[in-house]
Amino acid sequence: MIFGSNHIELVNGAFWFIVSISFILLSFITFLMIYFVFKYNRKKGKKAVNIHGNTKLEIIWTVIPVILVMAMFWYGWIGYRDLKNPPKDAMIIKVTAQMWKWTFEYDNGVKTDSLYVPVNKAIEVNLHSLDVNHSFFIPAFRFKRDVMPNRNNSIWFLPATVGKYDIACAEYCGLNHSAMYSKVIVLPKQEYDAWMKNELAKKNASSTQLPIVIDSTKVK
Amino acid sequence: MHNNGHAVSYLDYKGKHSGIFAWILSTDHKRIGLLYLMASLLFFAVGVTFGFLMRLELIAPGRTIMDAQTYNSLFTLHGIIMIFLFVIPGLPAVFGNFFLPILIGAKDVAFPRLNLLSWWLYILGALLAVISVFLPGGPADTGWTFYIPYSIRTTTNVMPALIAAFILGFSSILTGLNFIVTIHRMRAPGMSFFRMPLFVWSLYATAWVQILATPIIGITLLLVTIERLFGVGLFDPALGGDPVLYQHLFWIYSHPAVYIMILPAMGVISEIIPVFSHRTIFGYKFIAFSSLAIALFGSMVWAHHMFTVGMSETAQIIFSLLTFLVAIPSAIKVFNWVATLYKGSISTDAPLLYALGFIFLFSIGGFTGLIQGALSVNMHIHDTSFIVAHFHYVMFGGTGFGIFAAMHYWFPKMFGKMYNMKTAKVGFWVLFVGFNTLYFPMFVMGWLGMPRRYYDYLPEFHIYHLISTIGSWILITGLIIMFTNFIKALRSKTTYTAINPWGGETLEWTIPNKPPLENFEVIPTITAGPYEFKDNDEFLMKENN
Amino acid sequence: MSTIAEHTVGHVHRDDIGSRLGMWLFLFTELVLFGGMFLVYAVYRFTYQHEFHVAAKELNTSVGALNTIILLTSSLTIVLSIIAIRKNNKFLSVFFQISTMVLAFGFLVNKYFEWNIKIHHGIFPGSETLLGKGNGEIIFFGLYYVMTGLHALHVIIGVLLIEVMAGYTIKGRINSTNYVRLEAAGLYWHLVDIIWIFLFPLFYLIT
Numbered sequence: 001m002i003f004g005s006n007h008i009e010l011v012n013g014a015f016w017f018i019v020s021i022s023f024i025l026l027s028f029i030t031f032l033m034i035y036f037v038f039k040y041n042r043k044k045g046k047k048a049v050n051i052h053g054n055t056k057l058e059i060i061w062t063v064i065p066v067i068l069v070m071a072m073f074w075y076g077w078i079g080y081r082d083l084k085n086p087p088k089d090a091m092i093i094k095v096t097a098q099m100w101k102w103t104f105e106y107d108n109g110v111k112t113d114s115l116y117v118p119v120n121k122a123i124e125v126n127l128h129s130l131d132v133n134h135s136f137f138i139p140a141f142r143f144k145r146d147v148m149p150n151r152n153n154s155i156w157f158l159p160a161t162v163g164k165y166d167i168a169c170a171e172y173c174g175l176n177h178s179a180m181y182s183k184v185i186v187l188p189k190q191e192y193d194a195w196m197k198n199e200l201a202k203k204n205a206s207s208t209q210l211p212i213v214i215d216s217t218k219v220k
Numbered sequence: 221m222h223n224n225g226h227a228v229s230y231l232d233y234k235g236k237h238s239g240i241f242a243w244i245l246s247t248d249h250k251r252i253g254l255l256y257l258m259a260s261l262l263f264f265a266v267g268v269t270f271g272f273l274m275r276l277e278l279i280a281p282g283r284t285i286m287d288a289q290t291y292n293s294l295f296t297l298h299g300i301i302m303i304f305l306f307v308i309p310g311l312p313a314v315f316g317n318f319f320l321p322i323l324i325g326a327k328d329v330a331f332p333r334l335n336l337l338s339w340w341l342y343i344l345g346a347l348l349a350v351i352s353v354f355l356p357g358g359p360a361d362t363g364w365t366f367y368i369p370y371s372i373r374t375t376t377n378v379m380p381a382l383i384a385a386f387i388l389g390f391s392s393i394l395t396g397l398n399f400i401v402t403i404h405r406m407r408a409p410g411m412s413f414f415r416m417p418l419f420v421w422s423l424y425a426t427a428w429v430q431i432l433a434t435p436i437i438g439i440t441l442l443l444v445t446i447e448r449l450f451g452v453g454l455f456d457p458a459l460g461g462d463p464v465l466y467q468h469l470f471w472i473y474s475h476p477a478v479y480i481m482i483l484p485a486m487g488v489i490s491e492i493i494p495v496f497s498h499r500t501i502f503g504y505k506f507i508a509f510s511s512l513a514i515a516l517f518g519s520m521v522w523a524h525h526m527f528t529v530g531m532s533e534t535a536q537i538i539f540s541l542l543t544f545l546v547a548i549p550s551a552i553k554v555f556n557w558v559a560t561l562y563k564g565s566i567s568t569d570a571p572l573l574y575a576l577g578f579i580f581l582f583s584i585g586g587f588t589g590l591i592q593g594a595l596s597v598n599m600h601i602h603d604t605s606f607i608v609a610h611f612h613y614v615m616f617g618g619t620g621f622g623i624f625a626a627m628h629y630w631f632p633k634m635f636g637k638m639y640n641m642k643t644a645k646v647g648f649w650v651l652f653v654g655f656n657t658l659y660f661p662m663f664v665m666g667w668l669g670m671p672r673r674y675y676d677y678l679p680e681f682h683i684y685h686l687i688s689t690i691g692s693w694i695l696i697t698g699l700i701i702m703f704t705n706f707i708k709a710l711r712s713k714t715t716y717t718a719i720n721p722w723g724g725e726t727l728e729w730t731i732p733n734k735p736p737l738e739n740f741e742v743i744p745t746i747t748a749g750p751y752e753f754k755d756n757d758e759f760l761m762k763e764n765n
Numbered sequence: 766m767s768t769i770a771e772h773t774v775g776h777v778h779r780d781d782i783g784s785r786l787g788m789w790l791f792l793f794t795e796l797v798l799f800g801g802m803f804l805v806y807a808v809y810r811f812t813y814q815h816e817f818h819v820a821a822k823e824l825n826t827s828v829g830a831l832n833t834i835i836l837l838t839s840s841l842t843i844v845l846s847i848i849a850i851r852k853n854n855k856f857l858s859v860f861f862q863i864s865t866m867v868l869a870f871g872f873l874v875n876k877y878f879e880w881n882i883k884i885h886h887g888i889f890p891g892s893e894t895l896l897g898k899g900n901g902e903i904i905f906f907g908l909y910y911v912m913t914g915l916h917a918l919h920v921i922i923g924v925l926l927i928e929v930m931a932g933y934t935i936k937g938r939i940n941s942t943n944y945v946r947l948e949a950a951g952l953y954w955h956l957v958d959i960i961w962i963f964l965f966p967l968f969y970l971i972t
């Protein structure tokens with residue numbers, strides 16, 4: 001685990017597993033095509049042989065792929081199962097999407113434009129949309145979840161490494177869809193606590209209900 | 221083979237009408253096929269231009285040649301045109317119309333006038349789509365998927381686009397219906413189902429998908445139209461509707477639609493490979509039945525477009541599992557095609573190159589489909605340019621190359637002219653290289669987290685976008701080479717009279733080039749399967765002389 | 766060969782079984798089309814059980830029942846017209862076709878008044894009264910208007926179809942040896958009837 005979150009291992013694992021098998025099969029198919037084209041080229045003047053088929057072969061190349069894809073399915077499924085079931089002690093953050101920005105609200109009422117989280121703590125994000133469909137996508141953490149106006153989706157992750165990562169919108173949402181970026185900022189525990197204390201103080205000091213803009217790391 | 225010297229070709233006979241009306245009011249399946257060909261190639265050119273412009277915009281981050289609104293409209297129009305006006309009608313309506321009756325030894329389709337009506341509906345739908353671009357409000361910017369709620373919020377001309385898609389769907393239904401009845405009722409004596417060419421089998425499976433799935437999209441788009449017009453609460457979440465229900469309905473059609481696009485292309489490949497190997501196809505029945513299996517299972521995997529929506533866990537498992545299983549019949553086809561090359565007598569003319577290109581590109585499309593079918597990986601790559609690459613490999617590398625293969629294969633039959641073989645091969649290789657340069661980087665970007673339908677992007681993706689855009693130039697060069705080759709052939713004075721240039725065994729190769737009005741002078745009687753190639757020795761001798 | 770020009774293929778080829786097969790396939794697509802809407806109905810009925818219950822009470826069951834009877838009768842008359850033409854009774858066949866159209870017209874008039882009353886009560890898509898109600902009721906009436914409206918559209922198309930058939934019958938193009946077109950129109954009319962048979966309980970009866 002170099003970057004990001006707990007999900008990476010299983011997602012990358014499944015990905016490279018399928019890519020490897022696919023690569024081997026594709027190379028095999030391509031090799032055979034090229035080999036046959038040269039070996040049985042008409043220029044060589046050999047007579048073609050009418051072979052109508054071979055049931056044994058058909059069974060082999062049905063059964064083996066079935067086994068392979070079942071393995072792929074399984075690998076994909078265990079990673080997903082992991083993503084679906086948050087631990088009980090996950091910290092809950094409310095995420096609101098609208099055209100074309102993200103707002104994050106912590107359980108103490110603090111609102112921000114970027115998502116600040118402590119490292120090595122399970123985070124569950126509850127996703128809401130004020131207008132159209134969006135999708136909450138953190139490429140570095142290998143997951144996304146659609147954010148819809150009538151549905152309360154949620155997803156969890158465990159940020160494993162301190163750092164800044166992009167949050168993108170992955171469901172087309174109109175004009176500035178491609179500018180709907182934000183950041184997830186993973187801090188060491190103490191820094192996070194200090195930051196949160198500061199935010200809370202700011203919030204209590206300010207009389208307005210407006211969300212406070214702390215960090216304009218908006219990428220665009 | 222009969223002496224058809226006196227039969228007037230379908231291009232030349234005089235009917236009730238003259239001038240252009242002899243064409244646009246003709247009920248002859250070949251003329252209708254040609255009408256579809258011209259119209260769909262015209263739209264293909266427009267779609268390619270839009271694709272080219274999008275790629276140009278993406279050559280560097282930030283604004284390059286257009287604003288975001290234009291870009292959003294462009295990918296919407298590009299998608300609508302390519303899907304509804306090019307790939308869906310591309311094989312069934314063009315080559316199916318032209319060759320289905322000939323391949324089964326019939327004089328025409330079952331309902332020739334209905335056939336003409338389909339074409340007119342196609343044109344009507346297309347015109348509406350074109351008009352929507354120029355009406356005040358601007359072209360639709362929803363993507364070809366028309367997802368709710370955005371499609372009922374945006375102020376652009378979504379309605380004409382929706383109605384256009386609805387009408388185009390109707391056209392497609394009527395074609396499917398026509399083909400099913402034709403195949404059931406009009407086969408020549410002796411043409412049992414298992415003596416039908418595999419292209420006919422694939423059209424048969426496609427036709428069933430067309431008539432079973434298309435009405436769903438029809439009604440769904442109609443409901444969205446009504447929703448926009450009258451503010452009826454059907455899908456709008458503000459009125460209690462469910463956008464997810466819309467997505468289900470949309471994909472219940474649109475996923476099978478993917479098979480409407482790919483099945484006939486597989487049929488074309490199944491024709492070409494045995495002919496250019498000059499040997500019988502390996503596993504005829506397995507290929508025929510795998511078409512039906514694809515049509516059947518393909519109708520049950522629609523929700524794999526919606527894994528990130530948040531369905532129940534059981535639904536996710538079932539749809540993921542079925543998605544993996546639907547790959548099997550396609551794999552069976554690929555293996556049988558490759559096995560057909562074995563111990564053949566292979567001639568690498570342009571149609572075969574396109575067919576092998578199809579197998580390679582379609583396989584990549586299929587394998588990357590497996591990657592997306594894996595639930596955990598899907599959470600990462602869904603709605604990224606990985607998907608864009610995947611569906612271009614399937615729809616363009618698959619169906620698109622299938623269409624090009626069909627054009628090279630049947631060109632001499634349709635027009636009585638022959639293109640330059642060398643140029644055709646050069647065109648293929650340029651296209652092939654351009655294609656991979658254009659789309660392969662999108663897999664990489666997608667895996668690295670580049671979302672799709674993005675007008676702009678982070679600097680770290682620049683290099684991939686740049687390569688991809690350069691690829692689009694190479695690809696378009698390939699297209700130009702291919703089409704100028706065709707046009708040159710069409711304009712040349714020399715007619716091509718060899719009626720069986722490739723040594724095929726199906727019925728179209730027994731009738732004159734530019735077939736006459738009713739195709740056959742005497743309806744043939746069929747005594748054997750379509751790929752027997754009993755004349756191996758003579759054929760070899762002829763070829764070697 | 767100038768004769769090629771004359772016989773266009775459509776005229777030479779006559780295949781009643783093929784035509785019937787084609788018509789059945791077409792009806793099948795129509796069923797799937799309405800099936801899509803029934804699916805939407807089912808999903809929302811499941812989501813908003815209570816609201817659908819309340820809303821359905823506002824519909825007038827006896828008007829619906831009357832329309833059901835009208836349509837059923839018209840299905841009968843169209844069958845009778847086919848039987849009549851088979852027995853070569855042109856007059857009777859035309860009579861029954863006209864009866865079918867009259868009944869269909871009655872259905873539409875009835876529907877018109879039903880909708881009119883609803884609209885007078887302020888229940889129509891986008892109206893304030895309706896928007897004031899719960900989400901489920903908005904959807905119920907949305908579906909009600911869309912589904913019965915689309916069905917009414919099919920009734921109108923059916924009437925036009927039968928009108929053309931009546932014309933053909935009078936001119937003798939439909940006769941005792943060639944009546945497959947009338948049969949097709951009849952099939953279409955049964956479809957219109959069957960769809961209503963589903964709509965009626967879904968909107969008027971189940972409360």
Ligand code: HEM
Binds near residue numbers: 616
């Ligand atoms: C010169 C050839 C082509 C180029 C340069 C091209 C390029 C593109 C680009 C840049 C996009 C936008 C991707 C995104 O932002 O999501 C796109 C989308 C798409 N393309 Fe192509 N494309 C080409 C040919 C085709 C062909 C032949 C087909 C169909 C067979 C096709 C079907 C589509 C579809 C369905 C979309 C999705 C539109 C949407 O997201 O709503 N394209 N293409």
Ligand SMILES: [Cu+2]
Binds near residue numbers: 097098099169172180
């Ligand atoms: Cu968004």
